[in-house]
Amino acid sequence: MELGERKQKILTAVIDAYIRTGEPVGSKALVEMLDNAVSSATIRNEMAELSSMGYLEQPHTSAGRIPTAKAFRLYIDRLMHRQVLSEADRKDIDNLLSGAAGDPERLIEEASQALAEITGCAAMTTTPAGQAAYIRRIEVLRASSRMVALLLMTGSGVLRTRVCRFDRDVDNETLERLSKALTAGFGGVELSEIGLPQVQSLMAALGENGLLCAPALTAFYELVQESAEAEVLLAGQLNLLRHPDYDPGRARDLLDFLARREMLSGLLSAMPIGLRVVLGSESERPELDGSSIIVTRYTLGGQPDGSIGIIGPLRMNYAAAIPRLEYFANTVGKLLDEIMRDGD
Amino acid sequence: MELGERKQKILTAVIDAYIRTGEPVGSKALVEMLDNAVSSATIRNEMAELSSMGYLEQPHTSAGRIPTAKAFRLYIDRLMHRQVLSEADRKDIDNLLSGAAGDPERLIEEASQALAEITGCAAMTTTPAGQAAYIRRIEVLRASSRMVALLLMTGSGVLRTRVCRFDRDVDNETLERLSKALTAGFGGVELSEIGLPQVQSLMAALGENGLLCAPALTAFYELVQESAEAEVLLAGQLNLLRHPDYDPGRARDLLDFLARREMLSGLLSAMPIGLRVVLGSESERPELDGSSIIVTRYTLGGQPDGSIGIIGPLRMNYAAAIPRLEYFANTVGKLLDEIMRDGD
DNA sequence: TGTTAGCACTCGATGATCAAGAGTGCTAAC
DNA sequence: GTTAGCACTCTTGATCATCGAGTGCTAACA
Numbered sequence: 001m002e003l004g005e006r007k008q009k010i011l012t013a014v015i016d017a018y019i020r021t022g023e024p025v026g027s028k029a030l031v032e033m034l035d036n037a038v039s040s041a042t043i044r045n046e047m048a049e050l051s052s053m054g055y056l057e058q059p060h061t062s063a064g065r066i067p068t069a070k071a072f073r074l075y076i077d078r079l080m081h082r083q084v085l086s087e088a089d090r091k092d093i094d095n096l097l098s099g100a101a102g103d104p105e106r107l108i109e110e111a112s113q114a115l116a117e118i119t120g121c122a123a124m125t126t127t128p129a130g131q132a133a134y135i136r137r138i139e140v141l142r143a144s145s146r147m148v149a150l151l152l153m154t155g156s157g158v159l160r161t162r163v164c165r166f167d168r169d170v171d172n173e174t175l176e177r178l179s180k181a182l183t184a185g186f187g188g189v190e191l192s193e194i195g196l197p198q199v200q201s202l203m204a205a206l207g208e209n210g211l212l213c214a215p216a217l218t219a220f221y222e223l224v225q226e227s228a229e230a231e232v233l234l235a236g237q238l239n240l241l242r243h244p245d246y247d248p249g250r251a252r253d254l255l256d257f258l259a260r261r262e263m264l265s266g267l268l269s270a271m272p273i274g275l276r277v278v279l280g281s282e283s284e285r286p287e288l289d290g291s292s293i294i295v296t297r298y299t300l301g302g303q304p305d306g307s308i309g310i311i312g313p314l315r316m317n318y319a320a321a322i323p324r325l326e327y328f329a330n331t332v333g334k335l336l337d338e339i340m341r342d343g344d
Numbered sequence: 345m346e347l348g349e350r351k352q353k354i355l356t357a358v359i360d361a362y363i364r365t366g367e368p369v370g371s372k373a374l375v376e377m378l379d380n381a382v383s384s385a386t387i388r389n390e391m392a393e394l395s396s397m398g399y400l401e402q403p404h405t406s407a408g409r410i411p412t413a414k415a416f417r418l419y420i421d422r423l424m425h426r427q428v429l430s431e432a433d434r435k436d437i438d439n440l441l442s443g444a445a446g447d448p449e450r451l452i453e454e455a456s457q458a459l460a461e462i463t464g465c466a467a468m469t470t471t472p473a474g475q476a477a478y479i480r481r482i483e484v485l486r487a488s489s490r491m492v493a494l495l496l497m498t499g500s501g502v503l504r505t506r507v508c509r510f511d512r513d514v515d516n517e518t519l520e521r522l523s524k525a526l527t528a529g530f531g532g533v534e535l536s537e538i539g540l541p542q543v544q545s546l547m548a549a550l551g552e553n554g555l556l557c558a559p560a561l562t563a564f565y566e567l568v569q570e571s572a573e574a575e576v577l578l579a580g581q582l583n584l585l586r587h588p589d590y591d592p593g594r595a596r597d598l599l600d601f602l603a604r605r606e607m608l609s610g611l612l613s614a615m616p617i618g619l620r621v622v623l624g625s626e627s628e629r630p631e632l633d634g635s636s637i638i639v640t641r642y643t644l645g646g647q648p649d650g651s652i653g654i655i656g657p658l659r660m661n662y663a664a665a666i667p668r669l670e671y672f673a674n675t676v677g678k679l680l681d682e683i684m685r686d687g688d
Numbered sequence: 689t690g691t692t693a694g695c696a697c698t699c700g701a702t703g704a705t706c707a708a709g710a711g712t713g714c715t716a717a718c
Numbered sequence: 719g720t721t722a723g724c725a726c727t728c729t730t731g732a733t734c735a736t737c738g739a740g741t742g743c744t745a746a747c748a
Binding site: 105139141144147159165219241242255 | 446447448449450480481483485487488491493495497501503505506507508509559563582585586592595596599600603683684
Binding site: 061063064 | 711713
């Protein structure tokens with residue numbers, strides 16, 4: 001079902017105008033947009049056809065047309081003219097990202113903030129975890145006679161800590177042994193390979209100390225689980241409240257949805273490599289209806305790693321947002337590589 | 345300006361009803377609430393006086409009365425009948441707080457969540473930092489040949505980490521020396537006493553290594569600053585969107601305000617010891633108008649430490665919220681003491 | 689002197705009616 | 719295939735009358 005050239009032009013104009021104003025667009029307005037090439041009656045005929053083809057719909061008889069999800073899909077895939085970022089645009093983004101000097105996690109966090117600010121949408125990112133996240137280092141630190149802090153550093157440079165409390169005093173020797181056992185047993189191991197059985201067998205290997213160290217091992221296990229699943233960072237949710245397209249109820253539902261990180265996490269991890277636009281109505285989630293998600297991945301050492309994306313109203317400025325998001329992802333990847341690259 | 349007993353009863357009834365319904369309350373409704381003790385005309389006379397005294401106001405001539413901020417103040421300080429928590433109420437709260445076993449920071453975080461859930465307001469807490477927050481431990485951990493992680497543990501058991509990157513490779517010896525210098529120089533020192541000059545003089549003392557270690561010292565300084573000011577945790581902001589008293593614009597402004605943690609931090613730290621109710625109109629912040637804050641402190645080792653509080657609409661159920669908040673603060677303090685108490 | 693019944697009055701909320709305007713679909717002419 | 723013209727539909731905003739809740743005031747009452 002190929003669309004004629006004029007139909008494409010008209011549809012594109014309708015969507016562009018709708019994205020700009022949020023109002024249904026009528027035949028008169030379109031005549032101007034198409035440089036008076038044809039009359040409004042012709043436009044009307046074409047629009048009637050576009051309607052019956054499922055690309056346009058009318059909120060009511062005497063209103064203009066608004067694009068359907070199907071139309072947005074076509075627009076995004078084929079019709080839209082992406083903006084080309086100016087030197088100034090790039091500079092702006094570069095500046096926003098220059099804040100976090102050496103910490104990968106903070107970089108991602110600030111990238112989230114910046115992306116939200118630039119696009120006016122909510123931004124979501126996942127920390128670099130990737131498939132190849134392994135344990136680079138484990139530390140057992142005494143905090144007091146019964147409290148011990150565990151620290152886990154992954155291969156991607158992300159740190160996680162947890163404090164746990166023993167049932168009775170532990171001596172340095174025990175901690176030392178625990179620390180050695182953890183490092184020996186799990187250093188360099190991929191996070192995904194560490195499950196309850198592995199931790200339990202380590203506990204058994206510790207012999208009489210195993211039971212005493214149970215709180216620490218539990219904490220360690222939780223720490224591994226926590227580090228294994230990429231953390232989802234969200235920024236600029238309040239931007240969504242500002243947008244007129246969201247009535248209070250819908251906005252609340254959406255924010256509720258976004259607050260459930262495990263949802264987002266699943267959503268993002270299910271995304272294939274490459275830049276994707278998911279229209280809310282295309283997902284199975286009713287909360288996302290009326291919204292739209294653009295996601296891509298940033299790379300780490302040349303490999304696709306964490307996700308970075310935005311979520312906003314269906315009627316968002318794709319032509320501007322997409323190239324910006326791409327540039328963000330590229331820059332984040334580059335900065336991460338710079339941080340992680342070592343002098344060897 | 346003492347209020348007669350009947351006036352007090354009427355005012356209390358008005359506020360109770362207004363808190364329940366959110367609508368202006370009229371003389372007829374009040375007659376019922378006061379068990380038909382007097383006629384509506386009498387009530388009207390009394391209400392007219394209460395109006396001229398500044399306790400009640402009318403949205404428009406033909407509507408009932410709503411309480412003013414002055415009335416709420418009186419209500420909270422003297423008129424209100426606090427709910428007494430049932431055994432079941434306490435159990436509920438105890439259960440909600442039993443999650444985070446041994447980690448003080450996670451305990452506070454979960455307390456925030458739970459408090460928001462129970463009260464239907466937004467909850468805010470600060471991590472235990474207190475005036476007496478000193479450095480219990482500093483660790484310098486190599487992450488790779490150029491990346492180093494710093495870890496800071498404060499006396500209250502809170503951990504903070506930061507990753508920094510050196511301009512060139514650092515050998516273990518240098519790191520060792522840095523670690524020793526930091527521990528020797530700042531171990532046991534109060535956070536508030538560590539400023540740029542102190543860090544700089546340490547850098548000088550490191551001699552030729554000082555310059556090389558500059559990124560780490562910068563990170564250390566930032567870490568100290570970050571740990572010195574109690575972190576403000578916020579939960580349940582979305583509860584506010586659910587409340588009919590907030591129109592979308594006001595809700596957004598309030599959420600914007602809450603998102604600026606440094607504002608909250610200042611607000612909380614300026615609060616005197618003990619349970620306080622601050623009506624939004626009593627603060628200088630226009631964003632808080634129409635809202636109300638209830639704050640208290642939890643204790644750590646018998647000393648008042650972090651803040652814990654809620655923020656919600658002016659018309660909130662104080663009689664229920666206040667005793668719950670108090671119980672929360674007590675329980676959090678108890679749990680913290682349990683976690684921190686050492687076997688010596 | 690304090691309380692109450694009665695009543696006129698005010699003012700927002702509700703709903704009906706109406707005109708204006710935007711936009712369409714259809715028909716007939718080009 | 720395109721266009722001018724026109725009748726038709728439907729939203730929007732304004733105007734207006736009505737209704738009802740609630741008040742303030744006055745006069746009667748205990």
